[in-house]
Amino acid sequence: MTLPLTDTATPRPATGPRRHCLFGVTILLVEDSRGVSEAVRLFAAESGARLRRADSLASASRHLAIYRPNAVIIDLGLPDGDGLALIRHLAAAATPLRSIIAMSGHDPASWQPAARAAGAVACLEKPIPSLRAFQDTVLSVLPDAADRRIAETAELSLDGRASMRAAFDADLRRAQALLTEAIETADRDMIIYCAQFIGSVGDMIPDPSLTAAARATNGPGPRAHELVARLSDRIARATSAALG
Template sequence: MSFSAFEPGSVSLGSLRRQCLFAVTILLVEDSRSASEAIRLFAAESGARVRRADSLHAASRHLAIYRPNVVIVDLGLPDGDGMALISHLASASTPIHGIVAMSGHDRSAWQEAALAGGASACLEKPIPSLAAFQECILSVLPDATTRRGPDAQRQLDLTDRASVRAAFAEDLQRAKCLLEEGIRIEDADTVAYCAQFVHSIGEMLGDAPLETAAHAASESAAAAQALLDLLTRRVSGSRNSAIRGVA
């Protein structure tokens, strides 16, 4: 699917379509497929183009050949701290000014450090609305004033999108595999990363038991195992739903 394509019936068309980010290029540094898919749909609705990097290493490869208008950096990445990438981009000899820090943790815990490190704006996952996404990206663009049009308060419901549901299922499977390995080799860092990753998924899904289990997973081996058991059930449930859907 093209990043600029609209799914049939997703939004009202014509003059109600607000393409306020037309031709804006975004590099999204985010390891979660489901979070990435949600942002891709918001960007497509707004006229922006998105490339995704799922790690710091992948981001460096993109940035070696590509200079986006905006870089959105998730702070919790599998191969390092997103804050380091933000600082690097902001202090480079040719800095990128449109840097957006993003995290699933409460904004009060990281916003100050992100802004001090060079971010121009912050996004907290899950992003509450299309308007919130658009306003955040507009806030880091030098031509934001000319891009802003009459307010069009629309909701873009992502939970019913097949692509988002598929991305959530893939994220849960990935988290399950990582957590199994982390528990097996007693790697506390991997367990902690999985806990943060799953907590963000739980927030986006509105899955309170998943959020609670993920929050506790770093506290003890028993809590980590409880999260793994829950993930196993969720993954099994997703597979069964998929089978019923094609039966």
């Protein structure tokens, strides 16, 4: 596999979450978990990035043979092998890919040193703590030229801001559907991921009551049902405002 050379990235300082701060960025996510993949998809959508998913090493190889993503997020536990092997392969290729992010839900001390030694530039812990953490981590591995290009396109016009609000509402509807399904199946991980995403959106809208309800939700139970109710109220208000 031959991959184009990219520059070594310098980590950026933390900033607040911004919609479209990853505009034009393509991310390949190598992850077999549906819940994690859905959370990353939502974070990528809020950030303006294009996300493609591979659920195995074999699928990742097929993706990388066709196109070069701006960043690759690789889970270390994959069904057909070790994510560290893929990181080593990409980092040691004739034209190495340097914008690699390793991801795992285990104790950071047990995997982050090995991931960085293999060639990962940054690490993400599961569950991803916030939209801001996701954005800052991806930005930290991008070459400076790409980072400047993103900053130049991040400002939105008045029409863009209206479109952004509509997109927020659409994403909350999607999150509501996912959260409702997760509650019905008692999928604790998916409930937590949805709550984290909803809390990040609440921070940006802003909607303090929605953010508070999301941050109080840590699994199945009354808090999750309360969050669904808050979402329903938010979506109903947005629909009413749109209808005039």
